[in-house]
Amino acid sequence: MNMVFLIAAGLVLTLVLERVLYISGITAYTYYLTDRRLKGFPNYKRKWQNQLFHGKITTDKARLVPAPTPHAMVSSCIYNVNKTPIFLKAIVPDGVYWSIAFHGRNQACYFTLNDIEARNQYGQEVEVVLTKSKKFYQAVGNEIVVAAPRLSRIGLILIRTIVMDPSNPDNINQVREIQKKAFIETVA
Amino acid sequence: MTIFLTIVYSLLAATGIAYLEFRYKMRPARLANYDIISNGIWTTNRRGEGSAEALRIHRARIARYTGFGMNRTEAIYWGTSVDSSGEQLDCSNIYRIDGVDPDTRWWCMTVYQDQFFIPNRFDRYSYSKTDVQRNSDDSWTIRISAKKQSGSWIPLGNATGPFHLTFRCYNPGDSMIEQSEAAQLPAIIKEETP
Numbered sequence: 210m211n212m213v214f215l216i217a218a219g220l221v222l223t224l225v226l227e228r229v230l231y232i233s234g235i236t237a238y239t240y241y242l243t244d245r246r247l248k249g250f251p252n253y254k255r256k257w258q259n260q261l262f263h264g265k266i267t268t269d270k271a272r273l274v275p276a277p278t279p280h281a282m283v284s285s286c287i288y289n290v291n292k293t294p295i296f297l298k299a300i301v302p303d304g305v306y307w308s309i310a311f312h313g314r315n316q317a318c319y320f321t322l323n324d325i326e327a328r329n330q331y332g333q334e335v336e337v338v339l340t341k342s343k344k345f346y347q348a349v350g351n352e353i354v355v356a357a358p359r360l361s362r363i364g365l366i367l368i369r370t371i372v373m374d375p376s377n378p379d380n381i382n383q384v385r386e387i388q389k390k391a392f393i394e395t396v397a
Numbered sequence: 398m399t400i401f402l403t404i405v406y407s408l409l410a411a412t413g414i415a416y417l418e419f420r421y422k423m424r425p426a427r428l429a430n431y432d433i434i435s436n437g438i439w440t441t442n443r444r445g446e447g448s449a450e451a452l453r454i455h456r457a458r459i460a461r462y463t464g465f466g467m468n469r470t471e472a473i474y475w476g477t478s479v480d481s482s483g484e485q486l487d488c489s490n491i492y493r494i495d496g497v498d499p500d501t502r503w504w505c506m507t508v509y510q511d512q513f514f515i516p517n518r519f520d521r522y523s524y525s526k527t528d529v530q531r532n533s534d535d536s537w538t539i540r541i542s543a544k545k546q547s548g549s550w551i552p553l554g555n556a557t558g559p560f561h562l563t564f565r566c567y568n569p570g571d572s573m574i575e576q577s578e579a580a581q582l583p584a585i586i587k588e589e590t591p
Contacts, residue, residue, distance in 0.1 A: 222403070222404065222407040223407040227411040229411075230415035234415060238457050239453070276464075276509055278565065306567045310447070315456055316447065316451075316465070317447060317448065318447030319449060321468060321470075367465060374525075376521070
């Protein structure tokens with residue numbers, strides 16, 4: 210009887226432990242891989258964090274992120290809001306898909322705003338403040354205030370702008386002009 | 398002592414099973430089998446590449462194999478590694494992709510090998526809704542091959558072996574979001590084997 214009870218208890222314990230180990234392991238693995246990917250960005254260095262860098266059209270030489278989009282020019286920022294919120298300002302282009310996306314360390318995209326939503330709600334200019342908690346920043350105007358998830362106070366901001374035809378230099382120059390008008394700075 | 402041994406054996410067994418489950422679910426060949434929507438040869442994640450609601454295993458797979466996707470209202474990422482007859486896409490063949498614009502604001506068809514672009518002297522890796530050449534009925538055709546083709550052609554350069562296609566649909570319409578299984582997606586036809 211004792212042995213049967215022990216075997217049954219052992220099986221139940223094994224199943225419970227397996228679930229705990231699997232869930233915690235796969236979660237930790239996701240964070241580890243994302244951190245490793247973020248560290249591969251040239252702008253991961255502390256002095257370049259919280260600054261927006263404007264990418265060019267992606268070619269076959271690009272190895273930063275797998276499965277890139279050849280039809281988009283992407284501005285990227287490794288953000289770190291542990292010490293201070295950051296302020297993002299961008300101009301919304303006309304007639305082309307454009308979006309701001311905040312990506313957390315768990316691969317969840319926790320904030321997205323595309324050109325249609327932005328223009329309908331905020332007009333041609335959009336301002337977003339990213340902070341570690343909404344209690345650390347009080348909105349003073351029309352800016353959108355976003356709180357980073359607790360485990361994603363370091364993460365990635367991507368501004369994607371579609372290039373209608375990447376073989377047309379005029380299309381690329383138009384997107385470049387849109388990119389140049391976007392910036393990120395820390396909030397004092 | 399017996400209780401202690403039971404706990405130790407349980408822990409060892411649980412660690413082993415968890416590890417095997419992890420390895421099994423992370424295998425590339427299992428990519429299409431978790432929480433996915435199938436539409437013919439095309440598959441996509443049911444909850445979106447960048448969704449916070451996506452399964453843990455899916456987010457781990459995204460971190461490993463792609464990274465930083467968006468949710469389904471922004472983009473649906475359809476993928477396939479086979480043609481319409483179910484055969485593996487291979488660089489030695491010529492493929493014709495026939496399609497009409499699906500219910501989405503903008504789309505883009507991209508060729509990848511091992512998750513990156515295939516080098517070619519034209520720097521052409523994709524076609525989109527706005528630069529593909531149209532047929533008289535507004536449908537479109539893209540050809541993928543190493544050998545030069547007329548019209549919208551994605552060159553495979555000197556690559557050999559299998560490749561993968563991703564069909565990105567940005568700002569998909571309600572019908573594509575709610576009835577993804579029935580969305581009208583392109584057909585991939587192998588034209589000839591040189």
